Amino acid sequence: MPDTAAHAELDLDGAGPLHEQIRRAIAAKIINQHWRPGHRIPFESELAAGLKTSRMTVNRALSALAADGLVVRRRKAGSFVAGQSAIHAPLTILSPEREVARMGLSHRFDLRSRRMRDFDPDTDGTAGFARGEKLLHLVCLHHAGDEPFLLEDRLVSLTAVPQAAEVDFSARSPGSWLLEHVPWNEAEHEITAIAADTPTARALAIDPGAPCLSIQRRTWHGDTPTRATVTAVRLTYPGAAKKLVGRFRPGGLG
Amino acid sequence: MPDTAAHAELDLDGAGPLHEQIRRAIAAKIINQHWRPGHRIPFESELAAGLKTSRMTVNRALSALAADGLVVRRRKAGSFVAGQSAIHAPLTILSPEREVARMGLSHRFDLRSRRMRDFDPDTDGTAGFARGEKLLHLVCLHHAGDEPFLLEDRLVSLTAVPQAAEVDFSARSPGSWLLEHVPWNEAEHEITAIAADTPTARALAIDPGAPCLSIQRRTWHGDTPTRATVTAVRLTYPGAAKKLVGRFRPGGLG
DNA sequence: CAGTGGTCTAGACCACTGC
DNA sequence: CAGTGGTCTAGACCACTGT
Numbered sequence A, B: 001m002p003d004t005a006a007h008a009e010l011d012l013d014g015a016g017p018l019h020e021q022i023r024r025a026i027a028a029k030i031i032n033q034h035w036r037p038g039h040r041i042p043f044e045s046e047l048a049a050g051l052k053t054s055r056m057t058v059n060r061a062l063s064a065l066a067a068d069g070l071v072v073r074r075r076k077a078g079s080f081v082a083g084q085s086a087i088h089a090p091l092t093i094l095s096p097e098r099e100v101a102r103m104g105l106s107h108r109f110d111l112r113s114r115r116m117r118d119f120d121p122d123t124d125g126t127a128g129f130a131r132g133e134k135l136l137h138l139v140c141l142h143h144a145g146d147e148p149f150l151l152e153d154r155l156v157s158l159t160a161v162p163q164a165a166e167v168d169f170s171a172r173s174p175g176s177w178l179l180e181h182v183p184w185n186e187a188e189h190e191i192t193a194i195a196a197d198t199p200t201a202r203a204l205a206i207d208p209g210a211p212c213l214s215i216q217r218r219t220w221h222g223d224t225p226t227r228a229t230v231t232a233v234r235l236t237y238p239g240a241a242k243k244l245v246g247r248f249r250p251g252g253l254g
Numbered sequence C: 001c002a003g004t005g006g007t008c009t010a011g012a013c014c015a016c017t018g019c
Numbered sequence D: 001c002a003g004t005g006g007t008c009t010a011g012a013c014c015a016c017t018g019t
Helices: A018-031 A044-051 A053-067 A096-102 A120-125 A162-166 A174-181 A198-204 B018-031 B044-051 B055-068 B096-102 B121-127 B162-166 B174-181 B197-206
Strands: A073-076 A078-081 A087-093 A107-118 A133-143 A147-157 A185-193 A211-221 A226-238 A243-248 B073-074 B078-081 B087-093 B107-118 B134-144 B146-159 B186-195 B211-221 B228-238 B246-247
Touching: A018 B018, A044 A053, A044 A107, A053 A073, A087 B073, A087 B186, A096 A133, A096 A147, A096 B096, A120 A226, A133 A185, A147 A174, A147 A198, A162 A174, A174 A226, A185 B087, A185 B186, A198 A226, A211 B211, A243 B078, B018 B055, B018 B197, B055 B073, B087 B246, B096 B107, B121 B228, B146 B174, B146 B197, B162 B174, B174 B228
Parallel strands: none
Antiparallel strands: A073 A078, A087 B087, A107 A133, A133 A147, A147 A226, A185 A211, A185 B211, A185 B246, A211 A226, A211 B186, A243 B186, B073 B078, B107 B134, B134 B146, B146 B228, B186 B211, B211 B228
């Protein structure tokens, strides 16, 4: 045994692409806390030599780990195990149609209100629309089977999406139409628990004041200075009916 | 002008690495809906020739787009613009300490209950612990400044984390101790709106029945067949106080 | 200013899959 | 079975940054 061996000691499992094996082997060392935060991972050149591969292949593994946040890389210094920071909960928000279908129920919705109006800074202040903008205000109630499932309260910018004025949203849900026809750049979600006000409670057939999960989404298109809000929507679910679920594996391990 | 030119027409902005420029240029075409879902993107070799670069560089751009879900790649067929599917809301859940600090307030917490008990399938059925397991049950109330902020109700497996029995959790919050000392593999979050029951309302100084945001997290370590639940926690926030915010840009554009 | 990661190249072979 | 993407190599040069 060489006395000053590099001892990479990464044991690859032989499954799949080599760069994936390397990535997994290093991720395992970090997750097992065999390499604690701050530990210096061997240099690319050392790993490449130890594993008898090229530096590009090792680089690919380490770059992926850095993108996942498990590793921090600094020129001239090396690659280090990152400190435990935040936990990410990547939620997937499906359209009402898909969500209801996944529950094994049939979906239908009623367009309960549709009107055009001007932007009102008092009411719509946080929605991010521009002053003087024409908006289309839509309210839809979505059903899962025969039960009310979701109240959708949406504003669409007629400046950004003039075609929306002509669409029959009683036949096609606003969300799916927008997703198909309108480009967007950026979205922001805000998830809160709220008490149902009287009209919401009536629509969803729950008691006034009952807890509801509220998902607000704003969607933009374009980059500054032409960036504009395309649509802003508030989805209100009866608290008992709705769970958001997200699963996370650090480093995509497994 | 050549009559049958490939017309890649990707205009690079010259900012940053070449593979990033290519990725952004293609992402822009997709987001602007200039290339609609199903559109065949030029082959790697075509793009490489058109942009006078190597296929590896183009491959890197297209692989990243595929990882982001904007592009689907099929051998022998080519690369295609993916259909709009789900919207992702990547939430970042901070520790109570960090979260309160970010609000500009000081954090403190009280350990309100600490006891060991056996796993009870009736109560803890969904938590995923094994039958007959010893659990440490902890209840903490976290404060933001002087206001109650978060009720933490946690079960820790003493099979997976025997050291936890000896830790003084009145000095160190369970979450931060676990994050530092216990390896984990996988986590699942469940976000719901619930009505505060009487003890919760009393602890959080809100009205019974008031809406609360509940975040349940289960954390595992190990792979099957040795996979075991390490800890399960329910975080209950007063609905008025807590917002989860996530921002998303398809393809990491911008 | 030396050494690390970041990027890029011009090839190569292979697996998979439509045709 | 021909053509695509997936992977890998053995180099190279450069940007950045600790020392």
